[in-house]
Amino acid sequence: MRRKNNRPTLSEVAARAGVGTTTVSRVINGGDRVDPTTFARVNKVIKALGYTPNQAARILKGHRTRAIGFLVPSIADPFFSSCAEAAQATARSNESLLIVMTTQNNLSMEIESVNVLMSHQADGLIVAPSDSNSVDLRRALSRAAVPVVALDRPLCGSRMPSVLSDNFAGAEMATRHLIEHGYRRIACLTGETNLYTIRERMRGYRGTVEAAGLPVILDTSISDYVSAETGIRSLLARRQPPDAIFTLKNSTTMFTFEALQKLRVPIPESIALLGYDDFELADAVRPSITVIQQPVADLGRIAAELLFRELGGDHEYKPTTRPQLIQLETRLVRRASCGCSATTT
Amino acid sequence: MRRKNNRPTLSEVAARAGVGTTTVSRVINGGDRVDPTTFARVNKVIKALGYTPNQAARILKGHRTRAIGFLVPSIADPFFSSCAEAAQATARSNESLLIVMTTQNNLSMEIESVNVLMSHQADGLIVAPSDSNSVDLRRALSRAAVPVVALDRPLCGSRMPSVLSDNFAGAEMATRHLIEHGYRRIACLTGETNLYTIRERMRGYRGTVEAAGLPVILDTSISDYVSAETGIRSLLARRQPPDAIFTLKNSTTMFTFEALQKLRVPIPESIALLGYDDFELADAVRPSITVIQQPVADLGRIAAELLFRELGGDHEYKPTTRPQLIQLETRLVRRASCGCSATTT
DNA sequence: CTGAAAGCGCTAACAT
DNA sequence: ATGTTAGCGCTTTCAG
Numbered sequence: 083m084r085r086k087n088n089r090p091t092l093s094e095v096a097a098r099a100g101v102g103t104t105t106v107s108r109v110i111n112g113g114d115r116v117d118p119t120t121f122a123r124v125n126k127v128i129k130a131l132g133y134t135p136n137q138a139a140r141i142l143k144g145h146r147t148r149a150i151g152f153l154v155p156s157i158a159d160p161f162f163s164s165c166a167e168a169a170q171a172t173a174r175s176n177e178s179l180l181i182v183m184t185t186q187n188n189l190s191m192e193i194e195s196v197n198v199l200m201s202h203q204a205d206g207l208i209v210a211p212s213d214s215n216s217v218d219l220r221r222a223l224s225r226a227a228v229p230v231v232a233l234d235r236p237l238c239g240s241r242m243p244s245v246l247s248d249n250f251a252g253a254e255m256a257t258r259h260l261i262e263h264g265y266r267r268i269a270c271l272t273g274e275t276n277l278y279t280i281r282e283r284m285r286g287y288r289g290t291v292e293a294a295g296l297p298v299i300l301d302t303s304i305s306d307y308v309s310a311e312t313g314i315r316s317l318l319a320r321r322q323p324p325d326a327i328f329t330l331k332n333s334t335t336m337f338t339f340e341a342l343q344k345l346r347v348p349i350p351e352s353i354a355l356l357g358y359d360d361f362e363l364a365d366a367v368r369p370s371i372t373v374i375q376q377p378v379a380d381l382g383r384i385a386a387e388l389l390f391r392e393l394g395g396d397h398e399y400k401p402t403t404r405p406q407l408i409q410l411e412t413r414l415v416r417r418a419s420c421g422c423s424a425t426t427t
Numbered sequence: 428m429r430r431k432n433n434r435p436t437l438s439e440v441a442a443r444a445g446v447g448t449t450t451v452s453r454v455i456n457g458g459d460r461v462d463p464t465t466f467a468r469v470n471k472v473i474k475a476l477g478y479t480p481n482q483a484a485r486i487l488k489g490h491r492t493r494a495i496g497f498l499v500p501s502i503a504d505p506f507f508s509s510c511a512e513a514a515q516a517t518a519r520s521n522e523s524l525l526i527v528m529t530t531q532n533n534l535s536m537e538i539e540s541v542n543v544l545m546s547h548q549a550d551g552l553i554v555a556p557s558d559s560n561s562v563d564l565r566r567a568l569s570r571a572a573v574p575v576v577a578l579d580r581p582l583c584g585s586r587m588p589s590v591l592s593d594n595f596a597g598a599e600m601a602t603r604h605l606i607e608h609g610y611r612r613i614a615c616l617t618g619e620t621n622l623y624t625i626r627e628r629m630r631g632y633r634g635t636v637e638a639a640g641l642p643v644i645l646d647t648s649i650s651d652y653v654s655a656e657t658g659i660r661s662l663l664a665r666r667q668p669p670d671a672i673f674t675l676k677n678s679t680t681m682f683t684f685e686a687l688q689k690l691r692v693p694i695p696e697s698i699a700l701l702g703y704d705d706f707e708l709a710d711a712v713r714p715s716i717t718v719i720q721q722p723v724a725d726l727g728r729i730a731a732e733l734l735f736r737e738l739g740g741d742h743e744y745k746p747t748t749r750p751q752l753i754q755l756e757t758r759l760v761r762r763a764s765c766g767c768s769a770t771t772t
Numbered sequence: 773c774t775g776a777a778a779g780c781g782c783t784a785a786c787a788t
Numbered sequence: 789a790t791g792t793t794a795g796c797g798c799t800t801t802c803a804g
Contacts, residue, residue: 088572089545091797102775107799117773132570134546138492139797141483142780149526149547156512163508167501170529179547181494182527184515201479202494202524225477340711363708366685436781447791452783462789484781487796 090131099127110135141203149179150389151199153209154233155187160361161332162210165233165382169208172386176393178205187212187277189219196222206389210234214278229392233385235278236407243392243406245385247376249279249358252412253286256328256356256374259414261294263421265326265354269299269317271310271338272330283330283358299324310337314345325353326420332359332373339371339419355419369418377410384408435476444472455480486548494524495734496544498554499578500532505706506677507555510578510727514553517731521738523550532557532622534564541567551734555579559623574737578730580623581752588737588751590730592721594624594703597757598631601673601701601719604759606639608766610671610699614644614662616655616683617675628675628703644669655682659690670698671765677704684716684764700764714763722755729753 092110096103101124108116109124116124127133141147152169154162166182173180181204183195189212196219199207206229211219220240223230229242236244260268270287274280288298301313317324327342329335335357342349349355349369357364360375388408416422437455441448446469453461454469461469472478486492497514499507511527518525526549528540534557541564544552551574556564565585568575574587581589605613615632619625633643646658662669672687674680680702687694694700694714702709705720733753761767 092799093797103798104775104800105773108774111799115773120773134542136487136797137547138483138486139780140799142481142487142782142797143799144780145799147483152527157502157515158505158509158512160503160505160508163505163511164503166508166527167503167529170502170527174528179526179528179543181524182497182511182515183519183524184512197479198524202482336708336711343711343713361708362706363681363712366681366688367708367712368688437783438781448782449784449792450790453790456783460789465789481781484796485783487781487798488783489796490783 089136090133092133092135095124095127095131095133098131099124146205146393147203148177149181149202149204150386151195151204151207151209152180152182153185153192153195153199153207154182155210155212156184157182161234161359161376161378164378165385168379168382169386172383172390176386176390178390185212187274189213189216192216192219193222196226200226200228204228206230206393208233208385208389209237211237211278213276214238229389231385231389231392233381243388243408245381245388245408246279246410247381247412248409249282249412250286251409252358252374252376253283253328253330254290255412255414256358257287257290259372259416260326260328260354260356260420261290261296263326263354265324266296267299267322267324268296268326268328269301269324270328270330271301271304271313271334273302273305273309273334274331275302280330287328287330304329304334304337307337307340310334311341311344314338314341314347318345318347323353326350327353327355329355329357332357332361335359335364335371335373336361339367349419350421354421360415364415365417372417372420372422373415375413375415377412380410384410434481435478437478437480440469440472440476440478443476444469491550491738492548493522494526494547494549495731496526496528496540496549496552496554498528498530498537498540498544498552500555500557501529502527506579506704506721506723509723510730513724513727514731517728517735521731521735523735530557534558534561537561537564538567541571545571545573549573551575551738553578553730553734554582556582556623558621559583574734576730576734576737578726588733588753590726590733590753591624591755592726592757593754594627594757595631596754597703597719597721598628598673598675599635600757600759601703602632602635604717604761605671605673605699605701605765606635606641608671608699610669611641612644612667612669613641613671613673614646614669615673615675616646616649616658616679618647618650618654618679619676620647625675632673632675649674649679649682652682652685655679656686656689659683659686659692663690663692668698671695672698672700674700674702677702677706680704680709680716680718681706684712694764695766699766705760709760710762717762717765717767718760720758720760722757725755729755 092106093103096106113121157163170180185192208231210233214235215238232244304310329338357373360373364371437451438448441451458466515525530537553576555578559580560583577589649655674683702718705718709716709718
């Protein structure tokens, strides 16, 4: 029935080495207060037997699992996969595992995942909440009673640290850049307006165009190529078509780019394009696409570092008193699609 | 010191419910052979206390961890992140966790990761070996004594099932397609020739051009944009520059595309381009890029399914007698860069 | 510096 | 239908 576990155990090592279990335990835990000779001998046996400690037993003794959960909408998304890569590296250097769970931005999957992770005793969680205002998620998380760090999107009303890029400032910078180029009718295209990040970016766009006395031209219905093409067609059909488009996320940027190409709209001559989020080919396409770049890997890394800092003390976890908000700066990468000449970056 | 664990335990539940521990154990395991009344009463206590079983203890008793390892070079790579997404979904539907570890194609990290995963008692592993011939990895894996499935690259000499796409046939199909277009000097660009996949693709390219009596023009030094540009410059400098380029992996395709654009080489008029591996923007750029498409998500899913099939029986794991090789078919996606007109795909 | 022994929370014989 | 009990492999007092 049960999997026959032929892996050697600590007491086997002890027997083979002719020492007590305590000594072996000390050896595998750094070898404090062990005679160097004994230490060497035990180590040799460990090597010979290929012994590795049974984590389950250690955990049972009340120790940390050395596993953290990473809860994001999708790991196929380049943004989150890059975060994951960085978080994984940080986890590894903290001798921990990274357990990836994807939620498809679905609240109930999110909560279920939290529960699963908790029953596996994850030491902590990195989570990108689908809904920054969800009370249910907040409850699930606080019941978890382990440190949690929010990634990319904060969880309002909770005291957990959040690591995000400054979406508002990024969108502001983008919009301002287009305005400085002399564009007067700057359209903003996006989808998924329920996401915190998108909302912030919309806010940045809106504030900036309004402050400049320019019209707000907003289409929040872009979810795929078809809707992008439709949206752009209807923009073009206006009496006064926009002279620039600001797209709020990388897939929207790609769809928009593709649609503009297909409709043979010269970029940036007829319509300039600037996208939020950099992506691999933004530099390779013609014209190359100007973007707001987020420090993706930093986000993942810092989130994990923060988590391990809270995990750091061996002491019992207690929630931080003040919520921290870490906003990383974004960067405008000037390329051709906004009207800047090809860049040297 | 140790994290104070105020989580209720099974015996607390038992005490509160006025029953023995066995009964509670039975209840949380489905409630077989328990009086419905008792069952309800115990369940009420469980709810009240917010009890969840301690996985570590269960695992220690010899049960499955319900966690599988996923060992790939990088999770930031779109190929592997898509595999991971699919594998994660499959894991979830098998009520298991996916533990992601990245190895940067580095053998010692790979072996260390296997050991870490084993000490955490992962039920099984999905692994993309950096070196298909590594004896050390094979040893580490066989010591693990859990089911392993190879992904994207087989591990030679072992009996584990491998799930890959048919790289040889894909490259053959690609090369043949270019030949059918009438190209006579087909260059092949790649890097990372130590990878199994690349080797197979090279083999497919070479065999096909040779069979057609065409010259083999192979540059295996492409690792980044700079080397791509250099490589292409030197191809162009030949007395007889190539009239088509076949790139063996998506990053190489992107670099090549970018370099050709920069050097103002008309595609496909002067040089046609066909790449192995589809990618997000291949369809969006102009000209759109013809590619060999691998069934990425299927690879991840099938690898995981295979693993769970082996895990399926509750019986002790014993290695499959015959190694299985599952080769998934690739698909030629005709777009503009090969000379086919824009596609309708 | 080292060892004996008591559990961590759970499951599974084996009783009853 | 339910309880008793002996560990799973490890860490950790507490004594040498």
